[in-house]
Each structure stands twice: as C-alpha cells, then as structure tokens.
Amino acid sequence: MFTGPCPGAYYDSGVVNLSKPKFNELRNRAFLSVGLIVAILLVLTTGVRAQQTASNQGKSNEQVLFDLMSKRAQNLAAQSYNQEEANLPASWKTMSYPQYRAIRFKGDQALWKDQSLFEVQFFHPGFLYQQPVEIEEVNKDGMNKLLPFSASQFNYDADAAPLAEQSTESKGYSGFRVHYPLNRPDYKDEVAVFQGASYFRLVGPNQIYGLSARGLAIDTAETSGEQFPHFKRFWLVKPEPQDTQLVFFALLDSPAVTGAYRFVLTPGSDTHMQVTARLFARQDVNKLGIAPLTSMFFYGENKVRHVDDFRPEIHDSDGVLMQTSHGEWIWRALKNPRHLQVTSLADESPKGFGLLQRDREFIHYQDNEAKYHQRPSMWITPQGNWGKGRLEIVEIPTNNETNDNIVTYWVPETPLKAGEQREFSYNLSTFDSQRPEHHLAQVVRTRIGWSALPGEHKAPAKAERQFVVDFASPALAKLDATQPIESTLQLSAGNHSDLRVQKLPGGEWRVSFKLKPADQTPVDMRLQLKLRNETLSEVWNYVWNPTDLK
Numbered sequence: 395m396f397t398g399p400c401p402g403a404y405y406d407s408g409v410v411n412l413s414k415p416k417f418n419e420l421r422n423r424a425f426l427s428v429g430l431i432v433a434i435l436l437v438l439t440t441g442v443r444a445q446q447t448a449s450n451q452g453k454s455n456e457q458v459l460f461d462l463m464s465k466r467a468q469n470l471a472a473q474s475y476n477q478e479e480a481n482l483p484a485s486w487k488t489m490s491y492p493q494y495r496a497i498r499f500k501g502d503q504a505l506w507k508d509q510s511l512f513e514v515q516f517f518h519p520g521f522l523y524q525q526p527v528e529i530e531e532v533n534k535d536g537m538n539k540l541l542p543f544s545a546s547q548f549n550y551d552a553d554a555a556p557l558a559e560q561s562t563e564s565k566g567y568s569g570f571r572v573h574y575p576l577n578r579p580d581y582k583d584e585v586a587v588f589q590g591a592s593y594f595r596l597v598g599p600n601q602i603y604g605l606s607a608r609g610l611a612i613d614t615a616e617t618s619g620e621q622f623p624h625f626k627r628f629w630l631v632k633p634e635p636q637d638t639q640l641v642f643f644a645l646l647d648s649p650a651v652t653g654a655y656r657f658v659l660t661p662g663s664d665t666h667m668q669v670t671a672r673l674f675a676r677q678d679v680n681k682l683g684i685a686p687l688t689s690m691f692f693y694g695e696n697k698v699r700h701v702d703d704f705r706p707e708i709h710d711s712d713g714v715l716m717q718t719s720h721g722e723w724i725w726r727a728l729k730n731p732r733h734l735q736v737t738s739l740a741d742e743s744p745k746g747f748g749l750l751q752r753d754r755e756f757i758h759y760q761d762n763e764a765k766y767h768q769r770p771s772m773w774i775t776p777q778g779n780w781g782k783g784r785l786e787i788v789e790i791p792t793n794n795e796t797n798d799n800i801v802t803y804w805v806p807e808t809p810l811k812a813g814e815q816r817e818f819s820y821n822l823s824t825f826d827s828q829r830p831e832h833h834l835a836q837v838v839r840t841r842i843g844w845s846a847l848p849g850e851h852k853a854p855a856k857a858e859r860q861f862v863v864d865f866a867s868p869a870l871a872k873l874d875a876t877q878p879i880e881s882t883l884q885l886s887a888g889n890h891s892d893l894r895v896q897k898l899p900g901g902e903w904r905v906s907f908k909l910k911p912a913d914q915t916p917v918d919m920r921l922q923l924k925l926r927n928e929t930l931s932e933v934w935n936y937v938w939n940p941t942d943l944k
C-alpha cells in the first residue's frame with residue numbers, strides 16, 4: 395500500500411491474479427454469472443400477521459414488519475449457511491440469452507394493475523437467475539400473502555416457445571420491476587428493478603438503465619474471493635391509490651452476513667430510495683462494503699491505448715464524486731487500467747458520494763442504441779454517524795463494454811465480527827450531472843498524452859505524460875482571462891513541470907502540466923483552482939500508473 399501526501403486519499407496497488415476462480419469481478423451486464431450467485435431460499439411461513447403486541451404499541455404495521463424481518467435475519471445468522479439447489483427444469487437452467495429475452499411478463503397480470511400509481515411486474519426464473527426469490531404482498535392490515543409463480547403470467551415468444559411446455563414448478567420469480575408514471579401521466583415507466591443477488595437499478599425521468607446498486611458488498615477485490623449476498627425474499631406493501639411512495643422489505647443472506655432491509659421508493663423529478671439495512675454477522679468479515687455501486691467504464695477522454703471503434707467514448711459512468719465531512723468536493727475520473735487498481739478516499743462520516751455520468755452530450759458517444767448520454771448518475775447520502783472509514787474505488791481491466799468493471803462502496807474502519815449487529819441508513823438518488831448542493835466549478839474533462847513536443851529531437855520517455863484538466867462553472871466563465879487564478883497541484887511521487895492555467899473560448903478554464911513519474915511508482919495527484927484566498931473548484935484527484943502503458 396502506498397500512502398501519499400494528498401489529504402484523505404491513498405493508493406493501494408493491490409494487484410490480484412484475475413485468473414483465479416475465487417475472484418472475477420468481470421461480470422456479464424446481466425448482473426452476474428451463475429457461479430457467482432451465493433444464496434439460499436429458506437422456506438418461511440406466510441400469512442404472518444403484524445399484531446400490535448404490548449412491545450409494538452405506537453408502531454405502524456410497517457415498523458412492526460421490519461422488526462419481524464430483523465428478527466428473522468438475526469435468527470438466520472445464528473444458523474449454519476445452507477444453499478438450496480434450485481428446483482428448475484433443466485431447459486430453464488440452460489436457456490440462452492435470446493430465449494430469456496423472449497419470455498415476457500403479461501402487463502395485464504401486473505400486481506396492483508389499475509389500483510394505484512405503482513404496478514409491479516415479475517421476472518421469470520432461469521438463464522443466469524437460477525435461485526428463485528419468494529415475494530409476498532402485504533396489505534394495509536399487515537396481512538402477508540405469498541405471490542406464487544405461474545407460467546400463465548408470461549408470454550413465451552420465438553425461441554422461448556418450447557420452454558412453456560416444460561414443468562412450471564418454481565418457488566418464486568427471479569426478481570421484479572416497479573412501474574410508475576414517471577415521464578407521462580398516461581404511461582407507467584419502469585423506475586426500479588431488483589434482479590440477481592442483491593443488485594438493483596433505478597432511473598429518473600428521461601434516463602435509461604446504466605449503473606447498478608447493491609444491498610451489500612463483502613470482500614470485494616480480496617484474494618480470498620468475494621461473496622455476493624442474495625435477497626432471498628421480498629415483502630411488498632400495497633400502496634393506496636394515490637400514494638407516491640412504495641415501501642417494501644427484503645431478507646438478505648450470505649455465508650458471512652444476513653440482513654433485514656427496508657426500502658422506500660419515491661419517483662419524481664429525481665428517483666429516490668431510502669434504504670435501512672440491519673446486518674447480522676455469521677462470520678468475521680474482512681471488508682464490509684456499504685451502499686455499493688457497480689458500473690462500466692471501457693474508455694473515455696483519458697484513454698492511453700488505441701481502441702478500434704467509431705465511438706469516441708463508451709461508459710456508464712465517468713467518475714466518482716465525494717463530499718467529505720468537511721465539505722470538500724473530490725472528483726476522481728474513472729479509467730480502464732491494465733491491472734486491477736484499488737484506491738481509497740479516507741474520511742469520517744462523509745456527507746455523500748456516488749458514481750456519475752457527468753458527460754451527457756450525445757456527440758461525445760455517437761451511440762444512438764446504447765444512449766450512454768442518458769445513463770443515470772447515482773448519489774448516496776449517509777444518514778446518522780457512519781464513523782471513520784474509507785470510500786473504496788475498484789477499477790478492473792476489461793476489453794469490452796459488456797462487463798461491469800467499476801465498484802465503489804464505503805468500508806467502515808472497524809471490521810464486522812461474527813455475532814455483531816450493525817445498522818446503516820442512507821438515501822440513494824438518481825440525477826444527471828449536477829448535485830444541487832455542489833456550487834464549485836467542476837471538472838468537465840481529463841485528457842492524457844505523451845509529453846513530447848512535435849518534432850522534438852530528444853523526446854522524453856513514454857511514461858512522461860501531458861495532463862490537461864478542464865473546469866467549468868458560470869462563476870468561472872464570468873472571470874476575465876487576466877485574473878490571477880492559480881492551481882494547487884500535489885503529487886505523491888515524481889515531479890511536474892510547465893504548470894499553466896488559461897481561459898478557453900466559451901468560458902472554461904484549463905490546467906495543463908507535464909508529469910515525470912519516479913520509475914514505475916504510481917502517482918496520486920490533487921489539483922484545485924483558487925483565486926487569491928477563494929476556492930473556485932472541486933478537487934481533481936487522479937492516480938497515474940506508468941504500467942497502464944504496457
């Protein structure tokens with residue numbers, strides 16, 4: 395591990411042999427491969443009434459239900475982990491991706507069809523999703539009703555037609571999606587989807603699915619192998635006809651941790667999800683990842699290797715943003731490294747963090763099918779005191795855009811020990827590129843190239859790089875080019891030269907410099923704009939690894 399002079403940040407080289415079967419974060423975009431799913435389906439009784447006992451006086455049915463779920467999770471953690479075999483027809487387990495896509499839920503079978511603003515549709519088990527998830531409906535009186543899987547709820551089109559003739563025995567669905575009139579009052583769009591392990595996605599108005607959130611991350615990027623906790627059961631609380639919030643609960647299980655989760659989904663100008671997680675440890679956990687986000691970054695403006703593709707950029711997210719407990723904003727542009735890279739930003743109870751798709755110009759992607767310019771950004775706002783810890787950023791090499799190769803999450807300083815219980819609450823929000831509470835100038839692009847001058851007789855080594863970082867904000871644009879704006883640049887290793895600040899046509903401001911690394915040592919950098927004693931911009935933070943050229 396390398397610790398540099400940059401406040402609150404450190405670089406961990408942490409190279410892991412990705413050929414080892416215990417660790418392979420390069421997952422299919424359908425969330426994860428069958429071999430990575432670690433889950434069980436514990437047979438639970440249904441029809442449990444949330445009675446108002448003496449200990450529950452003053453609590454709502456939802457609070458009582460969450461307490462019941464928490465007790466189940468706690469009891470489950472006291473038992474040995476048991477992964478049940480999926481009871482699915484063989485043809486469902488081996489179906490192809492085109493076959494799976496050809497199985498479509500019938501819209502008229504949706505839960506709460508024409509009864510509320512919210513409707514729920516379900517996913518068929520099979521393909522990559524071979525651990526069925528049991529789902530219950532909870533009415534306003536606190537009565538639970540199991541929603542049994544039925545093949546009659548699905549259309550089996552094209553190549554999937556023969557699958558309809560197979561046995562339909564299944565303990566549940568593979569997940570669900572929530573519909574709501576997000577963009578138009580006369581049509582209910584998808585706003586959230588839960589499918590695969592503890593993965594879920596959200597979208598806001600005029601966005602399409604991109605990055606994913608997860609319920610929990612355990613030992614990500616550890617040589618011991620990552621665990622993928624699984625939401626094994628959901629309880630969906632039936633909303634009133636005009637309710638604009640949907641409340642539901644989930645039971646999480648894994649070899650090391652169980653958990654009870656409460657979700658409150660609120661679509662609107664942005665889509666918000668209030669999350670409360672009560673965790674119970676079966677085993678010691680070396681690295682606990684809270685509020686994990688997973689995304690894809692193939693290449694962008696900062697690429698250093700040629701990619702034979704007509705599209706200028708390909709990514710679901712282009713950077714990590716963090717607001718520290720002291721109010722400092724830090725921007726880390728993502729990259730596709732040659733080797734696994736794990737970096738961290740240390741803090742105590744941060745104000746927020748997230749993965750962003752800051753670049754929202756179609757012309758920068760030129761992809762009218764994937765529409766990367768419409769992928770959501772996602773922001774985590776911790777609630778309560780999360781204590782000391784670090785925001786960890788995992789960047790994994792990938793050679794195509796089908797793999798999620800970016801993960802970020804909060805790691806508490808104190809490891810979770812067997813028998814311990816912890817609770818974390820946070821709000822998760824979609825947005826486009828701008829957080830309303832962020833008023834400083836933002837980094838709009840990071841470019842990297844060889845520092846050699848055209849026709850230079852004695853050209854420097856390829857490892858010596860030219861960095862160009864552009865900042866933009868309305869306040870910056872108003873400043874005259876003669877103003878003495880300065881850039882503060884800190885390096886953890888190596889040296890820099892030719893540091894310049896200049897105003898560009900259009901009002902952006904550019905900082906450029908040349909970097910000379912010390913041998914093959916990674917360089918952690920921090921850069922910020924100031925005018926006399928006034929801070930003008932967020933902190934640009936980047937780790938340059940000379941081995942990325944090899």
